Amino acid sequence: xxxxxxxxxxxxxxxxxVQILTNSGYRNTVIRTLYIAIIVTAIDTLLxxxxxxxxxxxAGKYKQLxxxxxxxxxxxxxxxxxxxxxxxxxxNGVLNSLLMSLGILSQPSSLFLYNQFSMVVTLCYxxxxxxxxxxxxxxxxxxxxxxxxxxxxxxxxxxxFRRVTLPLLLPGFLAxxxxxxSLSMGDYITPSLVGGAxxxxxxxxxxxxxxxxxxxPLGSALAMVVLLLIFCLIGIIARKGALENL
Amino acid sequence: xxxxxxxxxxxxxxxxxxxxxxFLVYLFMYLPILTIAVFSFSQGRVxxxxxxxxxxxxxxxxxxxxxxxxxxxxxxxxxSASCTIAATLGTLAALAVQRYQFxxxxxxxxxxxxxxxxxxxxxxxxMLSFFSTIDLPLGLMTVIIxxxxxxxxxxxxxxxxxxxxxxxxxxxxxxDLGSPPWEAFWKVVFPGLRSALISATLLAFTLxxxxxxxxxxxxxxxxxxxxxxxARLRFGMTPEINATVTLILLFSVGLVLLSQKLGARS
Numbered sequence: 001x002x003x004x005x006x007x008x009x010x011x012x013x014x015x016x017x018v019q020i021l022t023n024s025g026y027r028n029t030v031i032r033t034l035y036i037a038i039i040v041t042a043i044d045t046l047l048x049x050x051x052x053x054x055x056x057x058x059a060g061k062y063k064q065l066x067x068x069x070x071x072x073x074x075x076x077x078x079x080x081x082x083x084x085x086x087x088x089x090x091x092n093g094v095l096n097s098l099l100m101s102l103g104i105l106s107q108p109s110s111l112f113l114y115n116q117f118s119m120v121v122t123l124c125y126x127x128x129x130x131x132x133x134x135x136x137x138x139x140x141x142x143x144x145x146x147x148x149x150x151x152x153x154x155x156x157x158x159x160x161f162r163r164v165t166l167p168l169l170l171p172g173f174l175a176x177x178x179x180x181x182s183l184s185m186g187d188y189i190t191p192s193l194v195g196g197a198x199x200x201x202x203x204x205x206x207x208x209x210x211x212x213x214x215x216x217p218l219g220s221a222l223a224m225v226v227l228l229l230i231f232c233l234i235g236i237i238a239r240k241g242a243l244e245n246l
Numbered sequence: 247x248x249x250x251x252x253x254x255x256x257x258x259x260x261x262x263x264x265x266x267x268x269f270l271v272y273l274f275m276y277l278p279i280l281t282i283a284v285f286s287f288s289q290g291r292v293x294x295x296x297x298x299x300x301x302x303x304x305x306x307x308x309x310x311x312x313x314x315x316x317x318x319x320x321x322x323x324x325x326s327a328s329c330t331i332a333a334t335l336g337t338l339a340a341l342a343v344q345r346y347q348f349x350x351x352x353x354x355x356x357x358x359x360x361x362x363x364x365x366x367x368x369x370x371x372x373m374l375s376f377f378s379t380i381d382l383p384l385g386l387m388t389v390i391i392x393x394x395x396x397x398x399x400x401x402x403x404x405x406x407x408x409x410x411x412x413x414x415x416x417x418x419x420x421x422d423l424g425s426p427p428w429e430a431f432w433k434v435v436f437p438g439l440r441s442a443l444i445s446a447t448l449l450a451f452t453l454x455x456x457x458x459x460x461x462x463x464x465x466x467x468x469x470x471x472x473x474x475x476x477a478r479l480r481f482g483m484t485p486e487i488n489a490t491v492t493l494i495l496l497f498s499v500g501l502v503l504l505s506q507k508l509g510a511r512s
Contacts, residue, residue: 077491223367
């Protein structure tokens with residue numbers, strides 16, 4: 001079967017970019033996507049640091065097992081892992097049943113699903129391994145003698161953490177942050193499965209322009225906006241010399 | 247004098263705190279997967295609590311579902327083809343970068359990771375536009391090319407890191423003893439990078455097997471398994487999908503353990 005491509009007028013124009021900048025719907029979606037991607041990256045950072053620290057410092061002989069357990073969810077269907085949150089957060093879902101059996105809620109709440117909350121939870125969940133893994137590598141590479149030297153020279157633990165530990169962890173953290181940020185920026189499956197009607201991200205508009213709306217040039221311009229934002233981040237990270245940690 | 251045992255000697259407080267957080271995060275990571283697995287044995291068609299009873303029917307149904315079978319078969323075809331391309335090109339590129347000097351080498355090294363870093367939607371629409379420009383009809387072939395683009399850097403990164411650690415003297419010794427380059431490669435270099443190549447190829451295989459974002463843009467009439475599931479999800483999840491996914495998860499666990507074992511051997 002021959003696929004019919006759309007007709008694209010081969011002429012240069014800034015019109016598509018002007019449209020993105022002037023149309024408040026597109027502009028707000030770009031801002032919302034940035035905001036969601038930043039929140040997701042921040043939450044995943046907060047969750048990943050203690051886990052990576054525990055795995056490298058305390059896990060002992062279970063270290064390899066715990067690392068494999070972080071990888072494993074990535075090998076099961078991404079689509080279904082996203083959909084699982086619909087079962088968990090839904091009206092008759094796992095969370096509502098739990099809260100009701102604990103007596104916290106007297107009737108199921110519909111506040112958990114189809115909004116920015118469920119979208120952030122799901123995005124944090126699907127991309128968390130990409131933050132933990134580079135951090136585990138970064139913690140592993142941390143030279144213990146430098147920390148001891150800092151303590152010997154009279155630095156308080158807080159000072160050592162800020163001036164010695166953090167700078168050494170920075171490349172690993174930046175590599176993880178880039179992955180999580182970029183994956184969240186481009187996701188359109190999660191918003192369409194667990195997000196609310198008004199919570200679409202740039203990815204949804206791009207997919208739509210290349211699908212039913214059939215406006216490829218506008219879709220391409222929006223994809224370029226995503227690309228530009230990610231290139232800015234890559235630029236910052238390349239200056240810190242962290243690209244090798246990906 | 248007897249040594250006094252203090253409370254803090256018995257309980258390592260930071261370990262306890264970090265341990266608790268880690269436990270909760272793992273719970274967060276496995277709750278959805280557990281939910282899917284549990285519901286695949288649930289009797290009711292509606293995926294909500296409470297669960298009425300237990301059954302294996304959904305596994306039988308999933309097994310007989312023809313569309314799921316076709317999807318699975320297509321996914322296996324796409325994943326094997328794309329990971330073969332990725333493995334071949336990735337290994338060759340890794341060899342070129344580690345063993346030879348050529349124009350633009352540093353530039354190549356820094357852009358080769360882009361397909362992993364860029365979101366799938368950008369890769370997807372970029373390739374769709376490209377294929378439309380060269381008038382290539384969409385189908386499993388275009389999906390394979392699309393998947394090979396992100397499998398390639400996965401193999402390249404792993405294999406290049408391994409080659410960097412292989413002692414060059416062995417190759418030179420082989421050459422000194424009269425081996426032609428291909429023999430030195432096949433008998434000396436290749437055994438050294440085999441385990442890295444296998445685990446990276448397996449990763450490329452699974453990434454492709456599960457890929458949906460790029461596939462949506464690049465597929466024609468033929469559905470891969472994730473596409474088939476995606477099409478059904480619009481009408482809500484069915485227990486057959488739960489059963490299928492649980493089976494695939496078990497299969498992936500086997501693959502992960504295999505690749506870990508191969509990776510750990512060297």
